[in-house]
Amino acid sequence: MTQPLTPRRMPLGDVVRTGGSGLRTHPLRVLLSALGIAIGIAAMIAIVGISSSGKAGLNAILDRLGTNMLAVAPAKGELGSDVTLPPEAETMIGRISSVESVTAIGAVKGVNVYRNDRIPVTQSNGITVVASRPGLPEVVGARVAAGSWLGAASSPYPSVVLGATTARWLGLSGSNLGGQLWLGGRWFTVVGILDPIELAEELDVVAFVTWERATADLGFDGHPSTVYVRAQESAITAVHGLLARTANPRSPQDVRVSRPSDALAAKAAADEALAGLLVGLGAVALLVGGVGVANTMVISVLERRSEIGLRRSLGATRSQIWLQFLTESLLLSLLGGLAGVVVGGLAAAAYAASQQWQIVLPGWAVFGGLAATLLIGGCAGMYPAVRAARLSPTEALTH
Amino acid sequence: MLELAGVTRDYGSGVVALRDVSLTVERGELVGIVGPSGSGKSTLLHVAGVLDRPTAGRVTVAGHDTARLSDRQLSALRAQHIGFVFQQFHLAPRVPALDNVADGLLYSGVRRAERRERAAQALHRVDLGHRLGHAPHEMSGGERQRVAIARAIVSEPEILYADEPTGNLDSVAGDLVMGILSQLRDAGTTVVIITHDREIAAMLPRQITLRDGRIVPAQVPA
Numbered sequence: 233m234t235q236p237l238t239p240r241r242m243p244l245g246d247v248v249r250t251g252g253s254g255l256r257t258h259p260l261r262v263l264l265s266a267l268g269i270a271i272g273i274a275a276m277i278a279i280v281g282i283s284s285s286g287k288a289g290l291n292a293i294l295d296r297l298g299t300n301m302l303a304v305a306p307a308k309g310e311l312g313s314d315v316t317l318p319p320e321a322e323t324m325i326g327r328i329s330s331v332e333s334v335t336a337i338g339a340v341k342g343v344n345v346y347r348n349d350r351i352p353v354t355q356s357n358g359i360t361v362v363a364s365r366p367g368l369p370e371v372v373g374a375r376v377a378a379g380s381w382l383g384a385a386s387s388p389y390p391s392v393v394l395g396a397t398t399a400r401w402l403g404l405s406g407s408n409l410g411g412q413l414w415l416g417g418r419w420f421t422v423v424g425i426l427d428p429i430e431l432a433e434e435l436d437v438v439a440f441v442t443w444e445r446a447t448a449d450l451g452f453d454g455h456p457s458t459v460y461v462r463a464q465e466s467a468i469t470a471v472h473g474l475l476a477r478t479a480n481p482r483s484p485q486d487v488r489v490s491r492p493s494d495a496l497a498a499k500a501a502a503d504e505a506l507a508g509l510l511v512g513l514g515a516v517a518l519l520v521g522g523v524g525v526a527n528t529m530v531i532s533v534l535e536r537r538s539e540i541g542l543r544r545s546l547g548a549t550r551s552q553i554w555l556q557f558l559t560e561s562l563l564l565s566l567l568g569g570l571a572g573v574v575v576g577g578l579a580a581a582a583y584a585a586s587q588q589w590q591i592v593l594p595g596w597a598v599f600g601g602l603a604a605t606l607l608i609g610g611c612a613g614m615y616p617a618v619r620a621a622r623l624s625p626t627e628a629l630t631h
Numbered sequence: 632m633l634e635l636a637g638v639t640r641d642y643g644s645g646v647v648a649l650r651d652v653s654l655t656v657e658r659g660e661l662v663g664i665v666g667p668s669g670s671g672k673s674t675l676l677h678v679a680g681v682l683d684r685p686t687a688g689r690v691t692v693a694g695h696d697t698a699r700l701s702d703r704q705l706s707a708l709r710a711q712h713i714g715f716v717f718q719q720f721h722l723a724p725r726v727p728a729l730d731n732v733a734d735g736l737l738y739s740g741v742r743r744a745e746r747r748e749r750a751a752q753a754l755h756r757v758d759l760g761h762r763l764g765h766a767p768h769e770m771s772g773g774e775r776q777r778v779a780i781a782r783a784i785v786s787e788p789e790i791l792y793a794d795e796p797t798g799n800l801d802s803v804a805g806d807l808v809m810g811i812l813s814q815l816r817d818a819g820t821t822v823v824i825i826t827h828d829r830e831i832a833a834m835l836p837r838q839i840t841l842r843d844g845r846i847v848p849a850q851v852p853a
Contacts, residue, residue: 237695237700237704237707237708237711238703238704238707239703239704239706239707239710239738240707240710240738240739240740241740242737242738242740243742245743246737246743249743250737253723253726256725257723257724257725538719538721539721539723541721542717542721543737543738544682544706544709545680545682545709545715546709546710546715546734546735546737546738546782547706547707547708547709547710547711547713547738547739548706548710548737548738549702549703549706549707549738550702550703550706551703552706552738624682624683625677625682625683626677626682626683629677629682629717629721630673
């Protein structure tokens with residue numbers, strides 16, 4: 233007459249609802265213990281997001297600037313000897329077949345820039361005057377922030393164009409175009425100010441005059457200090473190998489050839505190493521957050537002995553009690569994880585926006601973060617849940 | 632419905648809570664188990680309610696020999712055949728009466744909508760149909776105990792154990808609770824009430840007196 237007894241299965245919805253019921257009674261405690269997890273996840277997501285957005289930003293810059301530029305400069309001479317490139321270096325390099333364009337600058341020695349003729353000679357601000365070929369902006373990817381490049385507007389006075397940092401040092405902006413600077417014992421008119429040049433930062437801190445003007449009026453010796461070369465992307469290595477010999481056939485060892493885009497990429501790689509370290513710190517925070525969740529769960533089980541006893545008396549099996557507390561722990565850390573993903577994502581987005589990078593938040597980071605959260609919640613909840621399940625109903629009820 | 636044969640519960644270290652207790656409760660009976668504190672009443676409730684196993688002897692509930700059942704099967708037996716009412720109510724705080732009562736069916740494989748529907752019916756049965764949405768802290772002790780009774784009977788158990796159901800109530804609320812319990816008996820549920828209160832026990836048709844873990848033989852009425 234008696235039917236066999238089997239516990240009824242609980243639908244998933246009931247499992248989640250029962251697991252969540254314990255969280256509703258202590259909102260502050262839930263908030264605080266989820267916070268630990270949230271901080272860890274937020275830190276990791278933010279760092280991954282910022283680093284990937286930064287990488288995307290760098291790729292965008294490199295796409296725009298091109299990676300096919302090479303800079304040819306004299307190597308630092310041994311024993312302090314002052315090595316220069318021969319005057320014909322630019323022309324010789326221009327004859328290499330894979331070279332698309334070439335330009336040069338030459339440092340004008342002993343000439344400094346002053347706001348006016350009354351400033352003492354020693355207060356030079358360290359701004360170098362550089363003789364430049366007309367094609368420079370095109371080759372190095374410089375953009376004019378205000379005014380125009382040298383020679384574009386015909387001026388009866390000698391003209392000067394300032395690098396971005398130079399203009400800032402001198403306290404000049406677009407509204408000062410047409411003003412005069414005291415340069416090598418005569419007045420020059422400011423005709424343009426450049427934007428910062430990512431591929432040639434050394435050009436941000438100089439003042440440009442034309443090659444001809446520098447030779448005629450400032451005693452420039454005509455030796456290029458740097459030759460900038462754009463070569464076909466496919467032939468870049470070959471051109472790289474030829475440049476030193478071509479620039480200075482007599483002593484190629486005195487020539488240093490560099491690829492400025494490599495320096496940008498190297499900087500990004502260094503940032504990546506730092507980001508790895510920070511993600512590690514985030515992982516530690518996450519682990520500590522997990523310990524917080526475990527702690528909360530242990531306390532919760534101790535406090536809710538009578539609830540456990542009641543549920544056993546209502547017919548809950550040991551495994552249903554176990555599942556309830558495990559679910560509670562999972563929900564608790566998932567709550568922290570979701571909050572962390574949102575906060576970290578927003579932080580990464582805000583930083584990327586401030587850097588004018590495209591916002592990139594890799595899906596693996598989000599899902600990995602949430603998976604780590606669940607793993608931690610599961611580990612943190614396992615021991616308390618087993619303890620809850622082991623509690624005998626009478627022990628729990630008479631407490 | 633309930634049969635104990637030679638049941639002993641020994642907690643070890645010389646503490647014997649029940650000694651060789653044998654009793655039978657028939658289907659539809661209303662029985663009081665009476666005795667001073669420390670007489671073994673609570674242990675008897677735990678053993679008869681399959682919350683605990685006896686050290687020796689046989690316990691049969693609703694036709695199931697509990698010695699043959701696993702822990703999982705005992706849980707199912709409680710879920711499907713047994714209801715409990717406790718002195719301390721054990722209601723979930725800040726949870727509406729309706730949901731507290733619906734939890735009585737949580738482990739019976741009933742869908743949530745139906746659980747809530749049957750919970751409403753059970754609350755009507757204990758005259759709390761007007762307080763479905765009220766949480767325990769908004770209720771009097773008597774009302775809370777009636778919510779607890781509704782939770783115990785929502786799964787329509789064959790046997791209901793009430794452990795000092797009036798222990799935390801004043802006499803008016805206590806009488807109301809006792810009235811509801813005897814109504815349940817009238818509706819066919821077997822009800823076992825555990826109490827130390829002789830007055831309460833005197834209201835019940837049958838009493839079993841416990842002292843020092845043994846049943847005191849019934850005195851033949853003069």
